[in-house]
Amino acid sequence: MSERPTVIAIEGLTKRFGEITAVDAVDLDLRENEFFALLGPSGCGKTTLLRMIAGFTGPDAGRILLDGRDMTPVRPNRRPVNLMFQSYALFPHMTVTQNIAYGLEMEGCGRDEIRRRVGEMLEMTELSPLKDRKPEHLSGGQRQRVALARALVKRPRVLLLDEPLGALDKKLREQMQLELKRMQHEVGITFVIVTHDQEEALVMADRIAVLKDGRVMQVGAPRELYEYPASRFVAGFIGKMNFFAGQGRGAEVAFGDGVLTGTAPGGVELAGPAVAAVRPERLRLAPQRPEGSLNAVPGRIVDIAYHGQDLNVHVEVRGAVDSAGGEAGARVLVRLPAGEAEEGDWQAGQDVWCCWAPAHTRVLAM
Amino acid sequence: MPRSLLRDWLLLGPGLTWLALFLVVPCGMLLVFAFFERGVYGGIDYIFTLENFSRAIDPLYLSIFLTSAKVAGLAAVIALLIGYPAAYAIARAPARRQTAYLVLVMLPFWSNYLIRTYAWIVLLNREGLVNKGLAGLGLVSEPLPLLYNEFAIVTGLVYNYLPFVVLAIYSSISRLNPEVLEASEDLGASAPRTFWRVTLPLTLPGVAAGAVFVFVLSIGNFITPDLLGGGRLQMVGNVIYDQFLTARDWPFGATLSFILIGIMMILLFSQAMLVRKAQGEGGIAHA
Incomplete structure (x- = not known):
């Protein structure tokens, strides 16, 4: 993926x-034909970006280059990017066809070209039967598709989507996640999506930038972020994560009576408060302390x-910190495949050891 | 009777009674008067006739209706041209300043209509502030004929009804979803094109409400034509006034009133239809 040119x-x-x-x-490279997600909690600056x-919104410092050209003095109507608004912002006095044709009319396209390209868009978004309706007579999902078609018909260099699925119910949202991904593939345009939903970003994006307080915490492929988070924040924000807090030394964390071993991002040597982070599905349970090099906590x-x-x-593990980040004595989540664990193998109240391989452990600064 | 219906009627009762007593009944009396002959010494002779209506469509009165419509139309158009930009500016101002601006718009209503109209005489007469100012600046050698003509009437009407236009359009603009305007720009429209293709069509209900308001209030107005027109330009309001109070021809005055009310009803109805249509379409913008 890294060989794709920058847009x-x-x-x-x-x-x-x-x-x-x-x-x-913020420094970021958005590349040709990729599905990029700006992910972060509300107020992290992703929509402003x-x-x-x-x-x-004009910058106070820095710049945005599009195909090498500085965009700072360029008005929105002259930028080869289009934005799909969170509210969809359809023109309520125009039909579906008129909404989609609007951007092409503004470009000064000929009537035949407009008709052809709008027709293609209606086809692709399966809106043809609704083409003469006004937005008020459309469902939420249909409005979302009109907004998408209206932006895509312009064939922008980059399509920006502000929480595009936020207004849809869960079932429709999951369906649209796959459909958006399919469409991005079909049109070959760079999509940049803003979302606070980490699951959505994982499902759809080729690459994700995790933002917090206006800063980029980490950029990477979903798997990279999930397996190798570079900070405590990213580890906790993406997916479920168990944290064990203690004194950090190199790639180790002193926890309880023992030491938890893992890998630190970029080989940074830690000294000071740190956490050992491990995913719930990497943990296994044992009645006794296991032999060998596995990390284990009672x-x-x-x-x-x-x-x-x-x-x-x-x-319940003394000294563990839950993913929301907080008090000691929190619960550790262990996710066992149902095929592996028989019902009745484990009971509430039982004393156990949670164990896992050092390879699956991330050691991160507190 | 279902309980909710009973409650609705109880709540509507006082308002409906008031309207029935002081609007419907007098209007009904007007309609009745219009079909009778005038009494020799004023009042009504209850002898059925259609003569009042045939007299009302006499070219003399038709031309008065047309003049009134022209003056009222002119006032409405000018009020829109002045009111729209003002309403736009207010609706786009920071929220905490909008209230202050709206209060300023309504401020003239704190003084009496007659006093405000007399103030215009002071401003517009040959020795008035406007003429003195223009002469002082050396822009005119002779005082301009600003008073006692159509210009003065239109000026007075625009001045009086402008606040209503500003309020009507303001409420339309403030209900616009700003993202819809941004979407237009994002799709490649310049600011003027966004205005013509999106802003104006979506605020048309406010424009129509303001225009109809000015027109309806202007066409029947008789004080402004009387004071600022100096009685030289007859508007239908003046004629009706004269029929009732000078000529003592109540039936004919009633007839003219009724025709005027008819014109107003048609306009208000058309405007209501336009608003209903636009509201139906505006679902998203208002959501």
Whole structure:
């Protein structure tokens, strides 16, 4: 993926609103034909960043290069990028066809070309039967497709999507995640999506930038972020994670009576408070302390929940920190494949050892 | 009667009674008067006739209706041209300043209509502030004829009804979803094209409401034509006034009133239809 050429280069981009720095010296490369997600909790600056790429918000410092050209002085209507608004912002007085044709009319396309390209778009988004309807007579999912078609018909260099699935119900959202991915593939245009939903980003994106307080915490493929988080924040924000807090030494964390071994990002030598992080599905349970080099911590089972394909076992471990980040004595989540663990193997109240391989352990600064 | 219906009628009762007593009944009386002959010394002789209506479509009165419509139309158009940009500016101002601006718009209503109209005489007469100002600046050698003509009437009407236009359009613009305007720009439209293709069509209900308001209030107005027109330009309001109070021809005055009310009803109805249509379409913008 790294060999794809850059479309948009963001360099030291900063935006302040009064006291708050919404976007703080962000550097990012958006590449040709990729599905890129800006992921972060609300207020992390992801929407501001998107609006700056679209041109609706000007930077206080830094710049955005599109195909090498500085976009700073270029008005939104002159940028070869299109934004799909969170509210969809369809023109309520126009039909579906008129909404989609609008952008082409503004470009000064000929009537025949407009008809052809709008027709193609209606076809691709399966909106043909609804083409003469006004937005008020469309469902949420249909409006979303009109908004998408209206932006895509312009064949932008980059399509920006601001929480595109936020207004849809869960079932439709999951269906649209795959459909958006399919469409991105079909049109070969770079999609940049803003979302606070880490699952959505994992499912759809080729690469994800995790943002917090206006800063980019980490950029990488979903798997990279999931398996090798570079910070405590990313580890906790993406997926479920168990944390064991202690004193860090190199790639080890002193925990309880023993030491938990893992890998630290970029081979950084840690000294000071740190956590050993491990995914619930990497943990196994044992009645006794296992022999060998496995990491192991003792605890007591407090709850077992059957989830069909797996069994979620909650173990109370003194000194563990839950993924929300906090108090000691929190619960550790162990996810056992249902095929591996028979019902009745484990009981609430039982004393057990949670164990896992050092290879699956990330050692991160507190 | 279902309980909710009973409650609705109880709540509507006072308002409906008021309207029935002081609007429907007098209007009904007007309609009745229009079909009778005038009494020799004023009042009504209850002898059925259609003569009042045939007299009302006499070219003399038709031309008065047309003049009134022209003046009212002109006032409505000018009020829109002045009111729209003002309403736009207010609706786009920071929220905490909008209220202050709206209060300023309504400020003239704190003084009496007659006093405000007399103030215009002070401003517009040959020795008035406007003429003195223009002469002082050396822009005119002779005082301009600003008072006692159509210009003065239109100026007075625009001045009086402008706040309503601003309020009507303001409420339309403030309900616009700003993202819809951004979407237009994002799709390649310049600011003027966004205005013509998106902003104006979506605020048309406010424009129509404002325009109809000015037109309806202007066409029947008789004080402004009387004071600022100096009685030289007859509008239908003046004629009706004269029929009732000078000529003492109540039936004919009633007839003219009724025709005027008819014109207003048609306009208000059309405007209501337009609003209903636009509201149906505006579902998303208002959501």
